[in-house]
Amino acid sequence: MIFLKELKILKTHGIQYINDLSAVNLKGPFRGRPELSENAANDDVVELERFCPVRAIASQPIFSLDMGKCVFCRECQFRKPDIIRFTDDYKIASNSREGLVIRAGDKNTPLIDSAKIRKEIVKIFGKALKLRQVSAGGDNSCEMELNACGNVNFDMGRFGIEFHASPRHCDGIVVTGPVSQNMSEALKLTYEAVPSPKIVILAGVDAISGGLFADSPAIDRSYIDRLHVDLYVPGNPIHPLSFINGISHLLNIRLN
Numbered sequence: 001m002i003f004l005k006e007l008k009i010l011k012t013h014g015i016q017y018i019n020d021l022s023a024v025n026l027k028g029p030f031r032g033r034p035e036l037s038e039n040a041a042n043d044d045v046v047e048l049e050r051f052c053p054v055r056a057i058a059s060q061p062i063f064s065l066d067m068g069k070c071v072f073c074r075e076c077q078f079r080k081p082d083i084i085r086f087t088d089d090y091k092i093a094s095n096s097r098e099g100l101v102i103r104a105g106d107k108n109t110p111l112i113d114s115a116k117i118r119k120e121i122v123k124i125f126g127k128a129l130k131l132r133q134v135s136a137g138g139d140n141s142c143e144m145e146l147n148a149c150g151n152v153n154f155d156m157g158r159f160g161i162e163f164h165a166s167p168r169h170c171d172g173i174v175v176t177g178p179v180s181q182n183m184s185e186a187l188k189l190t191y192e193a194v195p196s197p198k199i200v201i202l203a204g205v206d207a208i209s210g211g212l213f214a215d216s217p218a219i220d221r222s223y224i225d226r227l228h229v230d231l232y233v234p235g236n237p238i239h240p241l242s243f244i245n246g247i248s249h250l251l252n253i254r255l256n
């Protein structure tokens with residue numbers, strides 16, 4: 001009887017979590033996997049190549065877009081909507097750097113290469129994965145989205161995936177930010193504190209390539225560029241669904 005009032009409140013709340021995180025119909029201004037036309041005129045592609053502020057578009061050897069560099073500003077689509085468009089497909093994480101490069105004509109191409117997944121991480125972390133987040137000069141946008149992964153909507157914890165404070169109690173790190181000089185050493189210490197085997201996830205374009213700061217003398221990527229990366233999650237910032245679906249593909253976890 002004591003809890004009757006609380007139970008009534010819970011009933012009025014209904015189910016708040018998204019039941020199937022692998023089949024969400026995203027609405028609104030979300031920018032997901034790009035599609036590039038196979039019939040684009042070379043002059044148009046070269047124009048976009050010069051126009052893109054982060055050099056994510058290439059005209060040679062084939063019209064392509066590197067999601068590991070793209071800041072998803074969508075200016076290229078506004079300029080040439082006939083040859084490039086961003087879809088609402090949020091399953092854009094890849095376990096290889098080259099997997100982030102979308103080529104003209106690519107549609108629904110799998111971005112996770114199962115042959116490259118380390119067998120031991122699936123075996124060990126498939127039922128529970130504890131992660132330490134390292135904000136290495138980030139602007140708090142990807143960090144907020146990672147936080148959202150554990151909220152009542154996405155409820156990543158129900159799959160055994162959670163963030164923890166101590167790297168010694170974790171199975172891997174999730175890096176955000178372009179890795180500033182000041183954070184390079186902290187990143188190294190955190191990575192080394194995680195017991196092996198451990199996984200590395202780069203979340204957001206800044207962590208993957210430096211993003212807008214790629215040419216800045218204030219960043220130092222010498223250490224992170226030597227790490228074996230298990231998962232790249234593009235976005236600026238990332239979307240929780242991209243992050244959770246990427247891990248689920250990597251570790252063969254069902255999301256429904």
Ligand code: SF4
Pocket residue numbers: 051052053054055056057065069070071072073074075076077
């Ligand atoms: S959306 Fe990406 S590819 Fe297009 S202009 Fe912006 S950064 Fe460049």
